[in-house]
Amino acid sequence: xxxxxxxxxxxxxxxxxxxxxxxxxxxxxxxxSGDLTPRQFAVLVAVSQNEGLSQTSLVKxxxxxxSTLADIVRRMLRKNLLQRRRTKHDARAYSVxxxxxxxxxxxxxxxxxxxxxxxxxxxxxxxxxxxxxxxLALIVSALSEQNEPxxxx
Numbered sequence: 001x002x003x004x005x006x007x008x009x010x011x012x013x014x015x016x017x018x019x020x021x022x023x024x025x026x027x028x029x030x031x032x033s034g035d036l037t038p039r040q041f042a043v044l045v046a047v048s049q050n051e052g053l054s055q056t057s058l059v060k061x062x063x064x065x066x067s068t069l070a071d072i073v074r075r076m077l078r079k080n081l082l083q084r085r086r087t088k089h090d091a092r093a094y095s096v097x098x099x100x101x102x103x104x105x106x107x108x109x110x111x112x113x114x115x116x117x118x119x120x121x122x123x124x125x126x127x128x129x130x131x132x133x134x135x136l137a138l139i140v141s142a143l144s145e146q147n148e149p150x151x152x153x
Contacts, residue, residue, distance in 0.1 A: 019120075027116045036109055039064055039072055040081075044098065044106045047082065052095040054087055063144065081105055 008014045027038050036044075039062070046061040047053055055073060059066050073096060076082040081102035087093045098106065121129045 023116065023120050026119050027113070030112050030116055031109070034105070034109060036105065039068075040076060041109060041113055043069075043072055043076065044081065044102060047096050047098050048103070048106055051097050054093050054095055056093060058096060063140070076102070
């Protein structure tokens with residue numbers, strides 16, 4: 001039994017998954033006044049920083065796969081958090097913008113998300129927190145580039 005525990009404790013895949021589960025549970029417990037998910041919040045942030053972003057670009061910014069993102073956008077459209085329009089350059093593509101309700105949700109939930117981040121990072125010594133975030137960003141960047149489909153241009 002101890003050998004199996006050691007294998008899991010040495011598995012980056014398992015530990016990243018478990019850390020994500022724990023962070024999501026903390027997020028859900030803090031979100032008592034709303035029904036926003038961590039991915040929906042990520043979409044709000046990405047769109048707020050890139051008004052008129054195409055859904056394809058939103059996939060790249062958030063790392064959410066195309067079909068899941070399309071479902072998230074549909075839900076957020078129904079909640080009136082986003083508005084979607086056909087792009088000027090490609091009639092098949094949509095650009096996404098925040099509605100007034102979307103901006104309000106972003107302002108309302110930002111302190112909650114900041115508190116969740118603080119709670120998660122509190123598991124580490126203060127001196128290690130920024131390095132941990134930098135190294136996670138490095139992992140995401142390296143693996144995202146590795147898994148991008150080849151350019152067709």
